């Protein structure tokens with residue numbers, strides 16, 4: 001037994017002085033042969049290591065070593081971090097020993113050394129004693145690197161965090177104060193404030209270390225960026241302290257403030273800057289420091305509010321801003337309109353509507369418009385009429401008023417039955433900028449020629465024999481035509497000449513009809529009337545019943561000449577009216593035939609007229625029969641004259657009209673067209689009966705362009 005112990009002891013001794021336990025988080029360490037008695041003459045150092053960042057904690061669970069004074073014979077020695085943590089022997093209760101009990105041994109690093117030493121014997125008073133040795137457990141416990149104080153002079157395995165230390169199990173890490181950047185060594189911090197960005201709607205910004213002195217050699221840039229439409233306000237706090245110079249402005253250190261890239265202030269000294277309204281959503285603060293100084297720096301509180309636009313103000317009293325708000329902020333808008341009769345103008349441009357929106361920079365996206373009074377412009381001129389202002393002359397703006405009138409007595413305004421000329425002619429410049437009549441709107445009135453109202457009518461009571469020279473204005477409708485020789489006609493309206501078809505297409509006239517059509521108006525003298533000029537013809541309309549090749553049939557002997565230009569009516573040029581009933585053909589009714597035809601075998605140089613009665617149809621038929629004539633005397637014709645009187649219309653008067661004064665309306669009416677006869681100044685004359693053709697005439701005249 002003893003020997004075997006020796007053997008074992010020798011075995012252990014030969015194994016050498018120290019063993020390394022592989023890194024583990026926990027484990028046990030025992031004396032050799034434990035729990036059997038340990039050998040003599042033994043020495044071994046066990047190196048306990050745990051991973052980096054941990055400490056070793058060791059506790060003895062069993063401890064039974066030969067006790068001795070000062071643990072001189074057998075002992076366990078513990079050391080860590082090059083420090084001796086104790087030397088132990090004996091057991092609990094032994095008077096000589098120094099047992100560790102439940103003491104916890106802790107390393108500061110990740111290594112602990114346990115040396116077990118025995119001497120040559122274990123005996124007490126000559127009796128060999130047996131000691132079981134020891135059993136110890138160790139475990140890795142976290143090293144709180146941050147708790148460790150870097151005051152010990154001894155070389156420390158870890159560099160220390162310059163600013164902030166954060167412990168975790170198995171390690172630690174460092175961080176830096178705001179405005180500083182952790183360097184690549186993981187421990188040191190350096191001021192880094194070249195691109196600080198703030199995007200919260202409010203916050204605080206301060207110089208590094210505030211309110212302790214800021215570091216030297218700074219090039220700081222603090223950018224605040226908030227949403228569009230917000231405006232930033234800056235308020236500096238106390239203390240405010242930046243190195244300054246009494247004479248030179250901020251030569252050493254300075255804080256510059258930019259809003260939207262524009263410098264809005266440079267500050268230093270100890271005077272706190274005023275509150276700043278940047279009117280911007282982008283503010284940059286630049287802070288430069290030189291290599292020296294110990295000022296405490298600055299701190300500011302920034303806040304935001306929604307940007308506001310200036311209150312819209314009308315530029316004139318006619319502009320209306322709808323639903324005016326007490327204030328306008330980003331994205332608000334307003335609508336401007338004008339009072340009735342006024343026009344929105346943006347510069348010289350007319351606007352149909354106007355809306356302005358408050359932009360993110362606090363400005364309106366377009367300038368306030370103006371309201372200009374609506375201008376209706378010069379009123380349209382009225383053919384054969386005119387207008388006069390009933391408001392200020394020449395002013396054509398909103399609410400101006402004019403009165404149209406026709407040139408009386410030759411023209412008369414066309415009105416509806418219930419309307420007066422003054423109502424029809426009254427136009428006002430409306431709020432829409434258009435001249436308008438109360439009933440008819442924009443359409444201007446029409447001035448229609450007045451028919452059958454000669455200014456100087458022929459004296460009817462006189463008894464005329466053999467024809468008589470007409471006075472100017474007796475027959476103002478009288479036209480003088482020159483087509484296939486002289487002819488006559490009558491003015492209808494102001495651009496139509498009523499005549500006989502045969503003046504254009506004479507009977508027994510075979511040659512192609514390329515005759516020129518000359519028309520003269522407005523005088524009783526041939527010489528004078530020709531001086532007044534020819535009226536060019538736009539269109540010739542022959543009645544479809546007319547037969548040029550039937551020499552004894554003047555059926556449909558009626559034609560209309562449309563003048564190229566309407567004529568200006570006057571005392572010597574007026575139209576005649578058309579008949580509207582059969583009473584105009586009563587027997588004996590006196591009518592007038594005027595013309596430039598042949599009288600007394602001479603070509604007349606003046607307009608002459610005769611006064612003739614409408615004749616009885618039977619009398620004319622009998623007269624024709626007596627002459628053995630086969631001429632057609634149809635219901636579309638009538639005859640007039642008195643064979644007992646030597647007066648009649650004659651060649652050259654053809655196309656002129658048989659004019660009758662209607663006593664009821666005091667108008668002169670053309671009841672017939674001088675059509676045919678037998679010789680001149682003899683017997684009866686035959687006339688196209690106009691009453692039968694009124695519809696055709698009106699239809700033709702309506703076709704005018």
Ligand SMILES: [Ca+2]
Nearest residue numbers: 066074119121
């Ligand atoms: Ca011993």
Ligand SMILES: [Ca+2]
Nearest residue numbers: 143168170171
């Ligand atoms: Ca740790």
Ligand SMILES: [Ca+2]
Nearest residue numbers: 243290292293
């Ligand atoms: Ca300085």
